[in-house]
Amino acid sequence: xxxxxxxxxxxxxxxxxxxxxxxxxxxxxxxxxxxxxxxSLLKLIAGLTKVPDARxxxxxxxxxxxxxxxxxxxxxxxxxxxxxxxxxxxxxxxNLLYGFQRAAPAQRRLQPELVQDLLDLHPLFKQAVSTxxxxxxxxxxxxxxxxxxxxxxxxxxxxxxxxxxxxxxxLPFIRELVQxxxxxxxxxxxxxxxxxxxxxxxVLMADGQLEQQFSMQQALAQPDSPLFVDADAASVFFGVSGxxxxxxxxxxxxxxxxxxxxxxxxxxxxxxGTELRLRILAKDVSLALTPISDISIQNQxxxxxxxxxxxxxxxLVHLTLADGQLLLSEITPYAAAQxxxxxxxxxxxxxxxxxxx
Amino acid sequence: MxxxxxxxxxxxxxxxxxxxxxxxxxxxxxxxxxxxxxxxPPQQSRHHWLRSAVQAxxxxxxxxxxxxxxxxxxxxxxxxxxxxxxLQSLGFQHLAFSFSGILIASVLYSLPFAxxxxxxxxxxxxxxxxxxxxxxxxxxxxxxxxxxxxxxRGGFIVAATLSFxxxxxxxxxxxxxxxxxxxxxxxxxxxxxxxxxxxxYQAAQQxxxxxxxxxxxxLFLVYGLQRQLNRSDR
Numbered sequence: 001x002x003x004x005x006x007x008x009x010x011x012x013x014x015x016x017x018x019x020x021x022x023x024x025x026x027x028x029x030x031x032x033x034x035x036x037x038x039x040s041l042l043k044l045i046a047g048l049t050k051v052p053d054a055r056x057x058x059x060x061x062x063x064x065x066x067x068x069x070x071x072x073x074x075x076x077x078x079x080x081x082x083x084x085x086x087x088x089x090x091x092x093x094x095n096l097l098y099g100f101q102r103a104a105p106a107q108r109r110l111q112p113e114l115v116q117d118l119l120d121l122h123p124l125f126k127q128a129v130s131t132x133x134x135x136x137x138x139x140x141x142x143x144x145x146x147x148x149x150x151x152x153x154x155x156x157x158x159x160x161x162x163x164x165x166x167x168x169x170x171l172p173f174i175r176e177l178v179q180x181x182x183x184x185x186x187x188x189x190x191x192x193x194x195x196x197x198x199x200x201x202x203v204l205m206a207d208g209q210l211e212q213q214f215s216m217q218q219a220l221a222q223p224d225s226p227l228f229v230d231a232d233a234a235s236v237f238f239g240v241s242g243x244x245x246x247x248x249x250x251x252x253x254x255x256x257x258x259x260x261x262x263x264x265x266x267x268x269x270x271x272x273g274t275e276l277r278l279r280i281l282a283k284d285v286s287l288a289l290t291p292i293s294d295i296s297i298q299n300q301x302x303x304x305x306x307x308x309x310x311x312x313x314x315x316l317v318h319l320t321l322a323d324g325q326l327l328l329s330e331i332t333p334y335a336a337a338q339x340x341x342x343x344x345x346x347x348x349x350x351x352x353x354x355x356x357x
Numbered sequence: 358m359x360x361x362x363x364x365x366x367x368x369x370x371x372x373x374x375x376x377x378x379x380x381x382x383x384x385x386x387x388x389x390x391x392x393x394x395x396x397x398p399p400q401q402s403r404h405h406w407l408r409s410a411v412q413a414x415x416x417x418x419x420x421x422x423x424x425x426x427x428x429x430x431x432x433x434x435x436x437x438x439x440x441x442x443x444l445q446s447l448g449f450q451h452l453a454f455s456f457s458g459i460l461i462a463s464v465l466y467s468l469p470f471a472x473x474x475x476x477x478x479x480x481x482x483x484x485x486x487x488x489x490x491x492x493x494x495x496x497x498x499x500x501x502x503x504x505x506x507x508x509x510r511g512g513f514i515v516a517a518t519l520s521f522x523x524x525x526x527x528x529x530x531x532x533x534x535x536x537x538x539x540x541x542x543x544x545x546x547x548x549x550x551x552x553x554x555x556x557x558y559q560a561a562q563q564x565x566x567x568x569x570x571x572x573x574x575x576l577f578l579v580y581g582l583q584r585q586l587n588r589s590d591r
Contacts (some may be wrong), residue, residue, distance in 0.1 A: 072491040079492035099493030
C-alpha cells in the first residue's frame with residue numbers, strides 16, 4: 001500500500017515541501033525532531049488542513065487534487081492524537097461504538113467483541129470516561145478508531161503523554177492489532193525506543209522535507225543512524241518466545257530460525273510463541289575472542305564483524321549473528337586495540353539476560 | 358393593582374412574540390457565525406482581517422446608541438431606502454413601522470448577545486472532539502448534533518436567554534424604526550414610555566414591575582442552570 005503526496009506550502013518561516021510516494025505496509029514511523037513538519041504532514045494526509053495546491057492519493061483513491069477535496073469524514077482514516085479525544089458526554093461503550101455505528105455495514109471489518117477482547121476493554125464499561133487512566137483512555141480511543149474500520153491509521157505522538165507504565169500497557173497491543181487487522185499505520189514519534197519497538201519501516205523528516213525511507217534493519221545499520229542522535233545506539237533482535245525453563249528464564253528464538261541463535265530473557269510473562277523485538281543497547285554488548293564458561297552472562301552468541309565505526313569517541317562494532325541479524329556493540333578504542341579487532345573476524349558476543357527488554 | 362388593559366395584554370403578547378422569534382432566528386444565524394469566528398485555521402491569515410472586521414461589526418450594537426442603529430435601519434428599510442424601495446418595486450411593503458422591520462432590528466441589535474457566548478463555548482470546545490468525530494465518519498450535521506451541541510449546551514442556553522432578555526429590554530431601536538403602532542410595533546417598553554408620557558404612572562408602574570420581575574427570574578434561572586451544568590461536567 002502506498003500514499004502519494006505532493007505539497008509545497010509556506011506558513012510563516014516553515015515550509016512543507018514534499019513530493020514522494022510512501023510505501024506504508026505494516027507500521028511506518030515518521031521520525032524527526034519537533035518542528036520538522038511531521039504533524040503538518042499528518043494533517044495534510046488526513047485533510048485536517050486544506051493545504052493549497054496539494055495532491056494526496058491513497059492507493060488509487062484521490063483524496064485531494066486541484067479542486068477535488070475529500071473531507072476527513074469520508075476518507076476513513078483512524079486518527080489518534082496525544083490526547084485521546086474521548087467524547088466526555090458519552091459513556092465508554094458509546095465512545096467505543098461511535099465510529100462502528102457510522103461505518104457502512106459492508107465496510108465493517110471488525111466486530112466490537114473482538115476489539116473489546118484484544119484491548120481488554122470489558123472492565124472499563126462500568127466506569128465514566130473521565131475516571132479512566134491515561135493508558136485506558138488511549139486503549140479505548142484505539143479501539144474506537146479500529147471499529148470505524150479505517151483504511152489507514154494515523155497516530156500523532158499517541159504515547160507522548162503516557163507514563164512508562166501506561167506505555168508498556170498499550171504498545172504490545174498496537175503491533176498485535178496491526179498484524180491482526182492488516183490496517184496500515186503511520187505514526188509520528190520522536191521517541192527512539194518507541195520507534196524501535198514498533199516500526200517496520202522508518203521515514204525521516206527534517207525541515208519540512210522527507211529525507212529518507214528505510215526498513216528498520218537498514219535504519220539501525222546506518223553508521224550515523226538518525227535514531228541514535230538523541231538516544232544511545234541500539235540494535236533490535238527479532239524473535240519468538242519459547243516456554244520458560246525451571247529457572248523462569250524465557251528463551252527467544254530468532255525469527256530467521258537458526259538453532260544456534262537464541263537469547264535468554266530473565267523472568268517475564270510472555271506467552272509462548274509471542275513475536276518479540278528485543279532492543280539491545282550497544283553498551284550492553286561485550287565482545288570476547290572465545291566463548292567464556294565461568295561467567296554469569298548466559299547469552300553468548302557467535303558473530304562476525306562487518307564494520308567498526310567511530311561513534312562519539314568510542315567505536316561502534318557492527319556484527320552479524322549466525323542468522324544474519326544485526327547486532328551493535330559499543331566499545332572503547334582501547335578494548336578494540338587490545339583484542340585487535342578487524343572486519344571479518346569471528347568472535348563471541350556477550351549479552352546480559354537482564355539487559356534485554 | 359388594577360387589572361391589565363387589553364392594550365397591555367396586546368403589548369405583552371407582541372413583546373413575547375418578538376423576543377421568541379428573535380431568539381430563534383439568532384440561534385440559527387449566530388451558530389455558524391460564532392463557529393467561523395472561533396475556529397480560525399491559523400494558516401489562513403488572509404482571512405485574518407476579514408474576521409476582525411466581522412467581529413467588530415457583531416460587537417457594534419454593544420457600543421452604539423440604539424438610536425443610531427435604528428436611524429440607519431430606517432434609512433435602509435424605509436420607502437426611500439435600498440431595501441425598502443426594492444421591496445416596494447417587487448410589490449411588497451417597505452419594512453419601516455412594521456413587525457418584520459423591528460424583528461430585523463432586534464436580530465441585529467441582540468446579535469452580540471448570541472454570538473459571544475457561543476463563540477466562547479466553541480473556543481473552549483476546541484477542534485479535537487470535532488476532528489475525532491469526523492475521522493469516525495460523522496458528517497457535519499451529525500457532528501453538530503452528537504458532539505458540538507451536547508458539549509456546548511451551556512453556551513446555547515446562555516445565548517438564547519440573553520438574546521431573549523435583551524430583546525425584551527429593547528427600546529431605542531424600535532422607537533426609531535417602528536414607532537408605536539398597536540399590535541405591530543408597540544412592545545412593552547414603548548407602551549410603558551407612552552403611559553409615562555400620558556402621566557399614567559400607575560399603568561407604567563404595573564408593566565415596569567412585571568418586566569423587572571420577569572427579567573430577573575429568567576436570568577436567575579439561567580445562571581442557576583449554568584452553575585448546575587458546570588458542576589455536573591466536573
